[in-house]
Amino acid sequence: ETGVTQTPRHLVMGMTNKKSLKCEQHLGHNAMYWYKQSAKKPLELMFVYSLEERVENNSVPSRFSPECPNSSHLFLHLHTLQPEDSALYLCASSQEMRNQPQHFGDGTRLSIL
């Protein structure tokens, strides 16, 4: 069983649509992360949740709205996205100790029409 599972794997949406990305981790971790990976750019951290509380928000536009209902699940709600938001969105999890590595899901490839 994959440690971090993301759905859907691929998503195509129009700029006026609303959709959600889902992430579930089976590793017993208590910190979860959303990253954006665009072509030829480093992975960009979007949000961090630790013990279900948002601890970091890296100046992400409000059209991205995260939700962490418990330590195993993380959502990213999307609305009114722009073409430049097309990217690979990666979820990761780790133990809530700061030298612990993060483990990534397979990502959602998002395309905005």
Next chain:
Amino acid sequence: QKEVEQNSGPLSVPEGAIASLNCTYSDRGSQSFFWYRQYSGKSPELIMSIYSNGDKEDGRFTAQLNKASQYVSLLIRDSQPSDSATYLCAVRKSGYALNFGKGTSLLVTP
């Protein structure tokens, strides 16, 4: 100055050779260092973590850290075509955030 810098490559090595991947970082307060491997279209996979100066070996992989020079490297011995991927260097200074480099593309030729 970019926080984490890597040569984008591609780095091409023959099968069986040693591949050497390098990374420099700007923040002297950085505490944790990680190497991830990412195949095309896939997610990053943790290869190595290192926290103190010196070498750390795991199978064919050796991570090297020199905090004085703000330099971390990954050596892959007996390189195989299956090692062909992009290798991401990640550095944590404080808090939860990992700062990633853009990655080095490695090509191992048969």
